[in-house]
Amino acid sequence: MRASDIKIEEIVKRDPKSGFPLFGAHRVMLSGINSLRRFGDDLNLALGYEKMRVILTRLGYENGLTTAMAIGEMYEFDTPLEWFKSVQQLLIMAGIVNPEFTTLNFDHDKKWLEFIILGHESFEAANYSANNPDRNPNPICNLLVGFLSGFASAVLGGDVLVRETGCMVQGKDICTFEGKSIAVDEADFITWQKQLTLEPLDEEITRLKAELESSREDLSRRDSEIRKLRKKVHSSETNHGIIHRSKSMSNVLDLALKVADTDVSVLIQGESGTGKELIARFIHKRSSRKEDPFLAINCAAMPDTLLESELFGHVKGAFTGAENDKKGLLIAAGKGTFFLDEVGEMPMDIQVKILRVLQEKEVRPLGGTKTQPVHARIIAATNRDLKTLIKSGNFREDLYYRLSVFPLTIEPLRRRREDILILARHFLAANRMEHPGFEPRTVRFLEKYSWPGNVRELQNCIEYASVMAGSKTIEPDHLPPAVIQESPSLFSSLSGDVPSLVEIEVRYIKWVLEQVKGNKNEASRILGIGAATLWRHLKKHPG
Ligand SMILES: [Zn+2]
Structure with missing residues (x-):
């Protein structure tokens, strides 16, 4: 077949x-x-x-x-x-x-x-x-x-x-x-x-379930790793909500943490805009007083009589216009923290009264006869050199020692340049959630500027720049003019023309001479050339 x-x-x-x-x-x-x-x-x-x-x-x-x-x-x-x-x-x-x-x-x-x-x-x-x-x-x-x-x-x-x-x-x-x-x-x-x-379906399901379970475990392990890393990044860059990367700021915060839960008087020193009130609040939040109020007053910001009545309160009829009893802020702060900003501007007669508050822990309202106990902790701050004020007779020495049991000094921003970029990024993010950020040249300008107004000036600068740039990357042109103009960059003034090498040399020698106020010895030292060479140069390119 x-x-x-x-x-x-x-x-x-x-x-x-x-x-x-x-x-x-x-x-x-x-x-x-x-x-x-x-x-x-x-x-x-x-x-x-x-x-x-x-x-x-x-x-x-x-x-x-x-x-x-x-x-x-x-x-x-x-x-x-x-x-x-x-x-x-x-x-x-x-x-x-x-x-x-x-x-x-x-x-x-x-x-x-x-x-x-x-x-x-x-x-x-x-x-x-x-x-x-x-x-x-x-x-x-x-x-x-x-x-x-x-x-x-x-x-x-x-x-x-x-x-x-x-x-x-x-x-x-x-x-x-x-x-x-x-x-x-x-x-x-x-x-x-x-x-x-x-493969039987139930066996396959069992196998897949096991795979899923092990992936889940893997995922949760990674999750916790990410959380740990985030925490690490967070604590190194913000340290409890205060953004910084500099050693000097870390030191200030470490000290603030140590003193937070004590009743020791703290005096915070630092230029305007360095964030003294932020540190005071930081101390308050980490103290056992955190559930009570944090109240602040700026001694430079109000007339003397008003300052006095704000601090200590008054009784009805104590002065013209005092129509009711008024509780002073030192009392209103309860068991919280009272922040005395720009204490160097405080008039002498009020300084006496504050000293008494610190010594006796009590206050007498203007026009009143009875004293009231003060429970609040006082933290003072100043941008002035109080020792100089003491010498010139404008600040009481005894008050200074009362206030500055634990002094904290915040460095100006120009002395902790490593904080500039992370602060700038922080302010930008606060202004615009999804912003592409800064061009590298812009970062150079930001890091070189002297920031006389410190962190507050930087914050204003970033707000200005983010308006100027809109949703675009922030370029140097978007920065406030002051930040650009101050730049010590050698070539920033050359952006318009493109000089020859010889021309650069001539201009640079003149610029150095200007810096040393015409001292030719000093200039030749900086330039690394002999005095005779400098002399020949000046003869060749007079003016
Ligand atoms: Zn076929």
Whole structure:
């Protein structure tokens, strides 16, 4: 019996009893191609592409295997090769594909088989194309791959791996299937297993759950690392809300922390705009007084009589216009903190009264006879040199020693330049959340400027610049003129012209001479040239 002797009409019959179709002795079922399309689509939808591919391949494999066994039961083929070749007619009969062998090498004894089959009008490719106008990057004739693998494996008595190396859904003219026995090839065996091994869903879910759990643990570990790092960055750059990077500011804050929860008098010294009140508030917030008020008064900002009544309060009729009793701020501060800013500007007569408050812990309102206890802690600040004021008779020495038990000195911004950029960025972020930031040249200007108004001036400068720049990166032109003009940059004055090297030399020598007020010895020392050379130079370029 040869494969070409098979007659379809002879092998597909009707069961005389039940009327069902039979393939040899086996009952078969007719199924429309459309219903298989639905089957594939549903598998894809419910289980995903990979699972659908495996299930269809397994279905094909089972089909191929049983078909091969059935035909093998029906006929005694001349050779195993003829048996295998019968697959051609059977595939057509089954309505799966019209196959055409281009290569077929078979050695049954050595369990060796290889073939290439061209599949005309694969039902799977046709099904796919009916649904999808677009090409698919991958071959999709899975049932057919399985069928060929199952059929060949049954005939050979060993595993045969089949691959679809090209498919019509990829835009090829025809589907191509390559098969070979895998008795020796380990890698092929793994591929074959992958094609046909279906992992039970519950096992897969358990495995995925475990993977998810371990990813979660990983994630939470990373989360806590990020939190730690953030904390580190935060504490190094803001140190409890006060932005700085300089050692000198760190020292001030360390000292402030130490003194915070004591009742020791603190005197904060520093130029205007360095943030003295910020430090006072910092101390207040870290003291046990933090739940009580923080009240402040600026001694330079109000007339003497008003300052007195604000500090100590008054009784009704104490002076013209005193229509009601008024509680002084020292009392109103309760058990909190009272901040006495610009204490160097305080008139002498009020200085006496403040000294008494510090000594006796009590206050008598203007026009009053009864004293009231003062519980607030007093923190004073000044931008003046109080010792000089003492010498000139404008500040009481005894008050100075009372106030400055624990002195804190905030350096001006120009002496802690490493704070400038992070402060600038902080102010910019406070003004505009999503701002691209500063151009490098702008940073150079900011870091070189002397900042006589300190942090407050820097804050104003950044507000000005952010208005000027809008949503653009801040360029030097956006900075206030004062910041640019002061720049000591050698070339900043050259932006308009481009002088020659000789010209630069002449200008530079003149500039140095100006700096040293015409002292030629000093100038030649700075320039690193001999006095005679400088003299020759000046003779050559007079004026
Ligand atoms: Zn195909």
